[in-house]
Amino acid sequence: KAGEGAGGENTERNLQSVILPVHNGERWLDQCLQSVLEQDFKGALELSVFNDATEIIEKWKVKLEAAGIPVIIGHNTSSQPGGVGYAKNQAVMQSSGAYLCFLDSDDVMMPQRVRLQHQAAIQHPNSIIGCRIRREPLESTERYTRWINNLSKPQLLTQAFTSHGPTVIMPTWFCSREWFYHVGKFDEGGKGVPEDLLFFYKHIEKGGDVFRVDQCLLLYRYHPQAATHSVLEETIWNHRVRFLEDRVLSCWTSFTIWNAGKQGKKLYRSLSPTNQKKVTAFCDVDEKKIAKGFYTYEESEEKPKPRIPVCHFREAAPPFVLCVKLDLTGGAFEANLAALSLKEGVDYYHFS
Template identity: 50%
Template sequence: MADISVIIPIHNGEKWIDNCMKSIASQSVLNTKKRLEIAVYNDGSTDKTQELLEKWEDYFKSRGVGFVLARGKTSKGVGAAKNGAVKISSGKFLCFQDIDDIMHPHRIYLQWKAAKSNHNALIGSKISRLPINSTPRYSHWANSLTNAQLKTQIYTSNGPTLLMPTWFCHRSVYDKVGGFVETGHGTPEDLIFFYKHLDAGGDLHRVDEELLVYVYHEGAATFSVKRELIWKIQLDRIQQCVLPHWDHFTVWNAGKAGRRLVRSLSPNNLNKVVAFCDVDKNKIGHNVELYCPIERRVIIKLPVIHFTDAKPPLLICIKLDLSNGEFEKNLESLNLSEGNDYVLFS
């Protein structure tokens, strides 16, 4: 049995394999007594992926490093591939690695140190991007979240506050969740796993060092995920986990995003909305009537007030870091507590 299994799903990844495997071969944990294993599931690749994996299998085994490899005839998606790799692995701890990313030399060792004292935690890390500055807002957000925000900013369009390519955990975390959903391409399997982990009482922790080079390219699996599905999953969860605790709330953003949210609320939660708030002088002081074309009636009429007049709790439908800091300054001026007085849904 291995101490740590590196879990790698792969589909047509021939161009990335060598760099990824070289970074694993350079891990400092290999200089310790910890037994490392690499578990790869080839998800129906049609290029030279299998041939290259078999070469690396020979290389690692010659160094006394475990390497297990399974292959599917057809591609069933990332969730199924991750589950397939975990199934053939034996490690007490799981280190998830995408084939197109590159580990820093101390990644596995430092995350193992964090995970060994917290078997209930999903462990992440900071990242660097390649090409450099390819997604500056996303990288800044992920790397600058506080420990508290790891659990509060879980409803933004960025997805999980711990980026999936950096995940590391005790095997019991995976078992408790029950693995990744296997509904095929376009499914945000990482977000669904993340929410299930939190719902099961799971903890979150980030090693505050850049331990992974997160490679940005057009063929990345993340681009196959349906944004509409992410939005729906997040809306469903916020209605199940946040809004039941609020008797009333104000929606910050009287524009398109805020109106879309209000239209999509359940009847019970719709009745809790008391106003929109905004900074736009052209909207403040007016009423917004939301019309339902199916029912052919106005479902709600709400006043638009200045954000300084809004009483918490607030459901904020504004993306971060898009207004040269103006929104963030406005929010900070209210001296509110994130997670209690307001929740970001963007």
């Protein structure tokens, strides 16, 4: 319930808890913990670590506590790793602050992060607060980084269905403890479970909002060992389809899938039979696909097999589910979409 944690009912209203799960993060931990030490927040701060890198943490515990930042360290006593979701939940539960500032051991906070996100969280109590980021190395995941940093306020909700995942990334999350417990903790299924995405979806389902502080407050490191890489694309795809069906398609009586190619057809095949029947057409710009005139769903056991028309996007009727990747066609797709003068979140949603 709200107010749980080490502080119980006496959760300290002005204390900010930095939540840090640590697993194989030794290489970057010094920089990460230095960034906790350098926060310019004037109120009370604590660090809650759920940890498997004892020596480095113990060294920093002395330094941080000398600077007035208490450090709580928890360990997994089981021989089996509990997974990222478990570590995050444990770090939250052993902490006491009214607000939770999530951090990954391979990332670095800018000095003003806690101060600015705390200010935003007071103004937006039922929100996950994010921020802009700088990617390290700079040239990695350029499209993804542009997407994170440039979404408009409405798009923080309307683009929650894309393959990029949460519209504010997990290591930038900041929220009240009360709201965290209202949403209901991270999934503890372990390796291969996209616990951040599932929490984000639950947060939206429970009426939560998303807010981004429009300053770069985190250096977000890209490397092959990151836990994100252990989640199968197919697992994420299936969660995204269910979320789209629950949040959007359940409200529509018919719709068009924009992309008569691989991704559009895959989405169609992944839909429930009820939602498949709502697909009135595929649309595209590819003249060969349009000339063929239809897509036959060969895997269907219906007789005759469903045949869905394929037309040019200008002849198609909204609403649309867009299965075309953004920022990949030199602006051609975006220009075509803009030419239709549609409203995102009403006439179309991105699912690319």
